[in-house]
Amino acid sequence: MNLPSRLNRIGLVVHPHRPLDRALKTMEEWAATHDVDLVQVPVDGQERSVAPPGDPATCDLIIAVGGDGTTLAALHAGAAAEKPVLGVACGSLGALTAVAAANIEEALRDVAAGNWRPQVLPGVAVAADGGAPQVAINDLVVVRKGAGQVVIGIEVDDELYVRFAGDGVVIATPQGSSAYTLAAGGPVLAPGCGGYVLTPLAPHGGCCPPLVVGQDTRVAVTIEPSHVGARLEFDGQIEDVEPHRLDVSWRDEHVTLVQFGGAESLLAGLRRRRIIIDSPRVLARDDRFAPPAIE
Structure with a gap:
């Protein structure tokens, strides 16, 4: 561009x-x-x-x-x-x-x-219940509306990965992986890795670690909300929809930042910004071997 x-x-x-x-x-x-x-x-x-x-x-x-x-x-x-x-x-x-x-x-x-110079960022396109896709640049979050849990199912290339009850799931690009995903215990994806990550939110039991998928992978997320329902948040903006199925795909070179x-x-x-911080032992070692301050 x-x-x-x-x-x-x-x-x-x-x-x-x-x-x-x-x-x-x-x-x-x-x-x-x-x-x-x-x-x-x-x-x-x-x-x-x-x-x-x-x-x-x-x-x-x-x-x-x-x-x-x-x-x-x-x-x-x-x-x-x-x-x-x-x-x-x-x-x-x-x-x-x-x-x-x-x-x-x-x-x-x-x-x-x-x-x-242009910094071109990808996105994840999410189609709710067969509708037109919306693209998230940082992340899409499926989250419960109230006190009840939601049941999330994740399918990868038509094969079931996991089903869990909890607060929801975060689907994040590499750019967005250092935000809600990191806070929820998910990994930081290095820029240019060509994939995205799905991170369960407060799963109740079971074993459902975050899942990193490639850009050509077909992902489907099914949602069974409790009586209080579930909502979607695209890049932090609440959407007034309550879908039962999300089809997720990669969008390469979606937006351009000026750098x-x-x-x-x-x-x-x-x-x-101290979102990533070295361990105290390493920092203490650096302090011990740092040159003395000039008075």
């Missing part, structure tokens, strides 16, 4: 509550100086208005201003319109944001000059 020779229109997706005035002012001044239109791309649940509404298909670039959640919403809009997304962090850098708000003018200058030279890797980001 390539940007045109110059930026004519930028679409914005903004965090609903975080202070954004300084970042927005910088973008408005830069856009006015370079004769670029700023519009706001509509996304579900977005009530905050910062610019005139605009169709993402008419934009050359979509900028998410907020954090990883905001960037996910922008990526869904960008995927539908086949537009690249630049994530701007109004806080600490996350897994999807490429630049801090304080550096947004430099980032715009680099994008306009073509000094960026710059020297961008940290997924694993480096996990270590920086």
Whole structure:
């Protein structure tokens, strides 16, 4: 995916509550100086208005201003319109944001000059009860609505893997595996591994470890909710459906993130944010052999 020779229109997706005035002012001044239109791309649940509404298909670039959640919403809009997304962090850098708000003018200058590289992310497509598929970039979660458990069945290439009663299941891409999946005891998938992972949530007895499958594997998930029902969450957004069967498939090169030279890797980001931390024994050894501080 390539940007045109110059930026004519930028679409914005903004965090609903975080202070954004300084970042927005910088973008408005830069856009006015370079004769670029700023519009706001509509996304579900977005009530905050910062610019005139605009169709993402008419934009050359979509900028998410907020954090990883905001960037996910922008990526869904960008995927539908086949537009690249630049994530701007109004806080600490996350897994999807490429630049801090304080550096947004430099980032715009680099994008306009073509000094960026595409980071293409896959997704998992999920079709509920034979309907049209929806694509999750991070993860899809099937979770109980209330106090009762749900019974989940997982089939791989038409062969039963496991059935279990519990809170639900998380289906995650490599990008999303460091979020809910990791919190639920699942593995982190290295970028480029070409597969996704299904992680049971609080299974009641039995033996049902997380399952990593390849991109050509056909996966079906059956759902037997209790009287309180079950719900779906696509990338953290609740869907008002209660399906009985999900057919899951891989979507390669689904969305494009804007990245710059020297961008940290997924694993480096996990270590920086202390989601992955070395064991205390190793850290204590490092401390013992560290050079003495200069007073």
